[in-house]
Every structure is written in structure tokens, then in C-alpha cells.
Amino acid sequence: MTVESADHRAIGQISPALLEDWLRERYFTLPVDISSSGVENYSLGRLRELLGIPQDALDEIAFRDSPSVGSRELREVIARRFGDGRPDSVMVTHGSTEALFLALAAIVRPGDEIVVLHPVYHSLHSIAEVLGARLRVWRLDPADGFAPDLDRLRDLLSDRTRAVLVNFPHNPTGATLPPASYAEFLRLIAMRECYLLWDGAFSELVYDGDPLPDPRVFLDRAISVGTLSKAYGLPGLRVGWCLAPPDLLATMVKVRDYVSISTSPLAEFLATAVLTNGDKIVAERLGQARLNREILRGWAAGTQDAIDLAVPLGGVCAFPAVRGVTDVHEICDALESLGVLVVPGVCFGHPDRMRIGFGGPTEVMSAGLRAITQVIRGQV
Template identity: 50%
Template sequence: MKFEPAPLEDWMRLYYFAVDDDIGSSGVEDYSLAELRALLGIGNDELDAVVFRDSTSFGGEEVRTAIAARWGTGDPDKVMVTHGGSEAIYLVLSTLLEPSDAIVVTEPTYHTHTSIARSMGCDLRVWPLRPENGFRPDLDDLRAVVDGAKAVVVNFPHNPTGASLTPAQRDEFVAICAEAGAYLVWDQAFREMVIEGEPLTDPVHDYDKAISIGTLSKGYGLPGLRVGWAIGPEDVLRGTLDLRDRMTLHLSPLVELLATRVARHADLLVGPRMEQARRNLGLLRQWAADHPDLIDLPEPMGSASTFPQLLGHTDTTGFCHDLAREHRTLLVPGSCFGDPTRVRLGYGGPTASFTRGLDTLALAGEKARVQN
């Protein structure tokens, strides 16, 4: 397959490692290995005991058991461990879908949710998340496009908007997918990253055609560990092996050791990082109130990003280029998600850097406003 360009990945390749302050990413502050070992009590003896042999195609039993207990149904046979959530999405969608299948996706959306299906020749049906509603999902919009769909692909809390479902809406949403007989691919990359209340119940607990995609990259501050997973029907997971055997084969046993310990003590990592993100969101709300001529800020329900409109800009791409090149501050233009008037603004990073980034954004935004 030949894939369409991925503007988000192109942007991050260009600037992610070339800035001082990052207010565009969707995750939280990264952990170091020293911090991880201290939090989880991982000693030298455990690391020294790792033997660099192959693992199994689905992942070692210990890591699958830990993931199943934390995020799944408790059954390790319904878990496959992958190189990040991106590999899980690719394997699952490439296995489930055939050309001409109909698939429901949100708009805006993360690019892999659409590009794989589009490259296969599937019929993409849009479930719009409307800015006039603060990007809150409207289930009537889903009902209008779901009949006959092979799969519904979503992530809540949502990237890039931070929108989500209420618990009652989540139950209704699953019922709609079940009535349509569609597979539900539930990307739960931001599951624990909620502003208020508890995380939504994963549909693998109450829908037999649900496949849950997870990762340690977002809420756990471990993107470089490259650990993800798929939880779902055993026949779907087995079906991915034709691709897995030609790609990554399995994870490193050292990575599996760390992932196992994280899964067993996940709250120790995500808790402090989400406290920081909530504090940063409070700073962002005040900053937006202080700059009403610069930004229209939707209120996120979760994740660590929001999708505001930069007022006075019909296309924020040039502004974001200047912000990175001249001020070494990362902000992602909305063109990466199909709406060039907006930006993805991430608030999960270190507070000092986040505050500097907002100050830079205010100065650059005021300068651009005066020039226009």
C-alpha cells in the first residue's frame, strides 16, 4: 500500500527535537530510566537477569497478564503487545478491513485512524466533532452514518480536541455499535487522562466485537519505550500475525520487563503527571481569559491537549513555523488535523516550560495581530 502524507508526523520530525519549549505535543512530561526505576523499585539484579532471547509473537505471558489485569478483562490470551499503539492500530485495521468496507471515523482525527483504511480503498464515513459544540460528540451524528459499517474507530478522550463522552453517552455509543454489528476499535491512548471524574469503561468489558488499543506513550510519559497493545477477540489477534511476522516479530525482553512493572503500578506514573497537567490547564484557562483577542479556547474533558482557534488566522501554519524557527517553541498547526484556523495546544509538559511557551505565544500572537 502507498499511504497519503502524514502532516503531523512531518511536523514533529521537523521541530520536535529543534525547540526549547513544547506546547504542541499531546502527552505528558517524559520519565527518565532513573525515575522509573526509583518509582517502581527496579533493582540492578532484575535488569542483570534479563536474557536477550526472542519473545513470543503476542508478547511474554508475564507482560500480557499484567496488561490484561490493568486494562483488559483479565484474560492474557486476548492481549497482544506491540511496538507502541501505532503498530497495534496498523495491525488491527489492516487485518479487519477489506477494500470497499465502510468505516466510521471522527473528524478531526489522528491520521492513522483514517489513512490505513483510505489506502486500502475503504469507504470512510465521517462522524463530525463540531467546534460549535466544543467538539463534544453527538450520537445522532453517529447514527446517521453507522448502518452497514464494518468498524467504528474512535479515541476518547480525543486527540487533538480533548473532547470525550460522558459515562451515559459511552454506554449508548457501545449500544449503537452493537446494534449495527460493527467492530469497535477503541483507541484508549488517553484513557486515564481525564480532567474530572473517572476514566470511561473500556468496551472490551461489555462488547464482544470491541478491540482496545493502548499505549504507554501518552499518560505514562514513556513514549521512547515504544510499548502498546491490542486487547480483543482472539481470532482478530491471530489474524494480525501474517503482518507481524513480516514486521517487528516481538518486543525486547528488557522492554517487556519495564512494561510489566509499569502495568502493575500504573497509578504511580500517571497520577503525578495528570496532577501537573491539571495545574497547567488552570494556567492555560487564565492565560486564555487574559488574551481574548488571541485565542478561542474550547474546554477539554481529557487528554493533555486542546484544539483552540487562533483568532485572525485563516491558516496557522506559517505562524507555527515562525514560532518554532524564531522562538524555539513547538505548536502544531491545525492543518495537521484538517482545520488550518486552529492549533493543537498541549498542556502536559513541565510547568516552567509550558509557562514560557504561553508567554512566547502571547508575544508572537500580538506581533502578528498588529502586523495584520
């Protein structure tokens, strides 16, 4: 595979985040949202009810700065739930987006070879690109249902590989690695002196087996990031985390001193309560997503003459193609006129597809799917 030439630019010249550009206004104005990659949002009242948080506990929080890597209590909870139990390997961040940015800023040097997925969420290629990396693209083939092909990855790895960036379960397709393939994937990474940057935003949203264990358990040079925005239904809390070697976290803190300094003690308090009771918080929304996935599967079967869908194995978004259509933009515009929000596939480099989110309220998703059927059948 051809290696794309490095192009070290000012950070302000980073490629536009096409997904965010599409959602920026529509997300707040269209009533039927089936675009999102997270589950139905929790309210503070529902959280307090589920977790037994008294009002007094919130009232006592002082709005002072938090430690640069986050509160000790939250880092301990994250280390127990996702890592090796060592809080010194954990950093609390403003969502996984900040974690990805800081980690890449710490490891990428101009000219480094970085393996990235395609299609993929923009943060998992554009940041490395603007930092001067030479991107080697691990393509997920629609003909294979976007299943990760380890032979293709093997051909991309070399002694010049600095890092491999992946997110499984995958955004936008819902593809993931089966356990046996995951073990082989880790073995391939371990054979090289490179980092693995693992975006685990959807790691707890799986349907046909147990979540894959965090790679930090197996690889010293693994960096994994997570967030409360997806499986936990708390995107507005803006809490994420990074599990990484402590020396790398020290470099990330140095960069962070110029960006965000620290996270909020209120957000950290709530995040600690949420992750202490993580199974309870995730289970309610995972059950809803499982039901919605079956509705989505049935809808795709009923429209298979027009819709080509690889059923997602994880996450809460699907990436169907519309048969015979090379660019779904007009379809997305027609849906917008009906008050329905989806994401055109051009945001992920596949203009014949659209991203559909199925993690929200069942009645909203069903209404959105009915609207898609009407549009593709020419009934509006």
C-alpha cells in the first residue's frame, strides 16, 4: 500500500471535522435524531435517583482546580474498572477527544508512520496527519461487512511504524474483532516497537459476547481511551480518560498545561459515582440498544432491495448503503425537511452510505426509520 506523504502543518490547518460541521446546527434543531453514536442521555435527576446521590453531596463541592491528572478517587475507579488497578496509569480528560489529542501530541513526530483505519472517526486520523505523520491506511472493506482483515494490517506494519490507531467496536460501522482475532491483533502489535492507541469509547456496547479486555492489561506500550459520552449516556458531562504508561502521561500533562489545565471537580464527583456503579448505568441503556438493534435488523431485512446493511456487532451506530445511489446527500436533505437527522457517509469517506444511530429512544428511532423508507421509496 502506498504511504501518504507527511505534511507537517500548523495545528490550525487541521482538516475540517466533517461530522461536526454537519451536526453543528442540525443536532440542536431537528426533533428526530437518529444520527448519534451514543445512547439516550441521562438527566441529573435520573442519575441521582439511580445512584442515591443526596443534594447535600452536590452542594458541598468546592469549585477549585482538580489535579492535573484528575482526582485520586476517580482514577482509582477507572483503574479498577478498565485497567490493571494502578491509578498512576490513569489520566482524567475532557472526553476521549482530549485524551486522543494529548496522547497523539505526546507520541507523534514528523515523518512517523501511523496506521489508521478507513472509514473512521476524524480524531483518529486528522490529528496525527497535522502533526506530520505519514498515514498508512488499514481499510475496512464494505464487501466484507467492514470486518477487520488482519492480513491487511500485517502488510502495513514495519519497523518504521510508530503507532496503530483503532476504535473497536468501530465508529461508524459497528464492526469489531472477535476474541481470537483480538489476540492475534495484540500479538502483531507486540512484535513491533510501536504504540497501540485504542479508542474504547464503545467497548461496553457489545451484543453477542463479552467486551474485549482493555489492551493495557497485555501491552506495556498500549494507550487506551474511554468516555462517559457513549455507553453511559453522559456526553454533556465531558469526562473521559486515558490509560497509558506513567512517563507518557507526564508528557501529556505538559501539553495539557497549555490547553485545559484540569477537569471540573463537579464532573469528577459525578463520574466517580457513575463508574463505581457502572454496570447499573450501562445495563439500562444497553438493553434499550439491544432492542433497537433488532428493530434496525428487521427494517433492513424489509428494505433489502434498497438498503445494504452489515448488522453492527457493537456500538450504537450502523452504516448502511443505499443501493443504486452514489451520494446520499439529497436523501439526507429530504430527511432534514421531515425533521429527521442522519449523517451522510461523505463525513466518513463513503458518500453512498449514511450513519444511523440506534442508541436513543425506541420510538424516535422507529420514526426515523419510517421516514428513511418513505424517502427512498419516493413517498414524500
